[in-house]
Each structure stands twice: as structure tokens, then as C-alpha cells.
Amino acid sequence: MSSISENETATKARSLTVDPKTARRWLEVLAGPFALIAVWWLIYVTGALDANLLPSPFATLADTFTNIVSGSMLFDAWQTLWRVLKAFFIATILGVPAGIALGANRSVYRCSEFLIDFFRSTPATAMFPLFLLLFGLGDFSKVAVAAFAAWLLIVFNTAYGVMNARPTRLLAARSMGASKLRAFRDVVFFETLPQTLVGLRSAVSLGLVVIVVAEMFIGARDGMGKRIIDAQISYDLTDMYGSILVSGALGYLLNLFFITIETRIVHWSGK
């Protein structure tokens, strides 16, 4: 009885005031960003760094806010995101089946292992000229080079997941009378899922990197990469710093989104 009433009191207390643990957690989360702005501001007011290189953090935030509200930065962020999503979609559609096929067959995997490792180690940006040659100056060459880099990550991770499927689980399904195909669908697929999702998350992060760089250097009309390089060239410092922050936020949110999906879908992962 006493424990029930204690619980009730605790619930009431929580609804009235902020739970000290939650408050502490939020303070810890926010401490980092606040410290960054504080250090930035200190450098700015003390003049430790030339004011021509570093604007005030508050001016930057205010300018970024204006740019977001006016829609010009939102448009660029959306263009970048849309390219990343297209690249990611292509990479996933082509990468997951390829990874499964590769992982299911040891000798095929061994044959292609060197190629995968080689191209994984090749900077995707080194491929820009090749993709420009193949796909022209348009938007698709940017999407294609990002898709290629993301595709390798997905293939590699999916194949790895298939190869590391627990043999006991497969044996258990087979002992219950599952056909090879059925066991693959019911067991290997789920066994592979955690590693596949890790691959997808890394792929979307890499896709963003490649797209932003491509927008800077291979003739984009819009996008965050184009915006950052334009701001630098026209010496619009608050826009440049603000665009960098927004690009970072884009990457952070994509990662957060995938982590949330991962913990929902593969709730058993690592347990």
C-alpha cells in the first residue's frame, strides 16, 4: 500500500514541477551548444580573431533566422535534402538486394571483396570528373556520385549482416521444417536487418557530405553547398556561418531520424 501511495505522490509531483532528473538531463544536453556560443562570443568581443573572419554569434543567428523565415535558406536546404534522398533511394534499391546476394554466397563475396574495399577507400569526390563525363553537368551527376558512394556502404553492411546471421537460428528454423527460402525470409532477413540499417544510416550521412561538396564544385544552381561557397565568395560571413550550421543541423536530424527508426524496428539489436 505504502509503495502505491508513494508512487501516486511521485506522479503528482512530476505533473506539477519538472522532474529534477529530466531537468538535469536537458541542462547537460544544452550545455555543449551554449558553451560553443559562449566561446564564439568571447573570441568575437575580445577580438582574439579578426572580426573580418568571425562575425558575432548573435548576428549570425539573427541573420540565419531571417534567411529561414524568408524561405531562401529553406529552399536551399530542401534542394540539398531532396538530392540526398534521391541518391539514398537509388542506393537502397540497388544496394540491399546486391548486399543480400553477395552475403548469401561466400565465393561471390570473396571475388568482389577487393573491389568493394578498393572503391570504399577511394574518396567519392575523386569520382566527380568521371561522373560529370558520364552524366553531364546536370543535377543527376551529383545524385549519381552520392548514390554510388552510399551504395557501396549499403552493399558492404548488408552483405556483412547476412554473413553474420546466427547459424543456430537458421538451424532452428530448418529443424522446424522451414524450406531454405522460407528460412531466408523469416530468419536471415531479420538477422540482417540491424546491420542493414546501420548501413543505411551511414549511407545517408555520406550522401549528404558528397552532395554538399558536389553542390560547391560541380556547377549547382542551388543547395547548401552552393550557398556556402557563394557566401564565402561574396564575403557574406553571417550567411556562410549560418549555412554551415544549418547543413550540420540537416546531417544531425537525418542521423537522429535513422537512429529513432533503428531502435523502433530492430528493438532486439544488441540484446
Next chain:
Amino acid sequence: MTQADGFISIRNLSKSFDGTTVYDTFNFDLPSKRFISIFGPNGCGKSTLINMISGLMPMDRGEVLYDGKPIKATKISYVFQNYREALFPWMSALENIHYPLKLSGLSAAERNNRVEALLADFPVPFDLNAYPYTMSGGQQQTVSILRALVTDPDVLFLDEPFSALDYEMTLFMREQLQSMFLKTRTSMLLVSHDLEEAVQLAEHVLLLTRRPTRVAEFVEVDLPWPRTAATVTESRFVELKSHCLNIFQREVAGGLAA
């Protein structure tokens, strides 16, 4: 007719790994509808034997007949030592138990009936809607055994099912398994590395020699049911166990002296 009715007949079984002969024309008839423990020295191929009898592992030569029928015409179930890797963590415990019935194509209604009937016979004191990884080892292995029993198999194979559990849980699980056997009278083949467990649970203990493996003795355990924790201190139990131990030591020592 070489095969007898009411037997699991192992005929001319041969198996070797990388040139090491484990079984060479091994022949034996195991009576069906019995609880049989398999015990022997390390590396004699206890698990290999039930893996081959159950069809999980191919044999080099030979055949196994269940009451004269081949393995394909027999319903078998298998309980693995590593329950953590044998259960499907993406399914709840209940869905795990449903799974073999789903494989045999039963409708949801039929499956529910079967599972409910099973759980009426063997009620579990924990929530089967939970995922396996939230459960204790004993609970997970209970789910494994229920999943194995739900298809009403002709033979249930258990490969050291309790060796990953702590002692207290092992004692409890022995009682559970015993009551399942007494209720269903399904043929059970238990591989054990624990002689006490092998004798306590079984009607027969199949004692194996070192490689190449032969039958050292097929010991009948004539202890009354149910066999409780007190059983293992009774004189007849101690007598049977030390008899098995003597044979085991003779086989191990014989192998080591060579």
C-alpha cells in the same frame, strides 16, 4: 525386415570429420516413447549423434528409421543449448511458439487452439507477450521447449538444454521437463554432460565410448516417477549413477592410457 516397430533404429551409421572417424558402422535400436539420456566422454560425438538422427546434420553413410519410417515422414523437434540464439528475438515469446505451427500451414484459429491447449497443460508464470531478450535464461529455455512441443512431435531432441543455466534454475527446469515427458510420453533424447541429470530424467542412459564411438552400455534406470530432488540421494539412484560413472571412467581411462 531389419527395423523393429517402436524403435528408433540406427543402421550402419558412419561419420568422420577431417579424417577423424567419429562413427564407424554404428548400429543401435533406441526404444521409442521413452526418455533416453546420452552420456559419454568429451568429443565422442553425443551432439553429432542426435544431430544426425534428427536430420540436422548429414551422415556419411547409414540410415535412421523411426518405427520403420524414414526421417522425412517423422515429426521431430529440437531444443538447442543456446536458447538465446535459437529463439527469434524479433518475435514475442508467444509468436515464437506459434512459428512452427505457422510453418506447417495452420490457420490462426487452429494455432491459437493448439497453443492454448499446450499452455493449459503447462502453464507458465510469466508474460508470453514479452520479447525473449527481456526474459531470464530459464524462461527463454521454457519457451524453447514449449515451441518444440507445440507441434506434438514424434521425437524431441534436447542438446544440453540446461547447461547455460545456473544450478537453481537447472533443478527447476529438470522438474518441468520431467512433467512434460510424463504428460506427453513423447520420445525424448537428451544429450547431457551432467551424469546426475542424465540418470535422474531418463528411463535409459546410453553410455558412449571414446572415438570411434560405440555403445558402452545401455543402462536401464528403474527409478519410480516422479523423481524429485530427494530422488538423487536415494540408494538406488546412487547405485545407478556410480555404475554409469564406473563405465564412463573405464572408457575415458582406456582412451587416455592408449
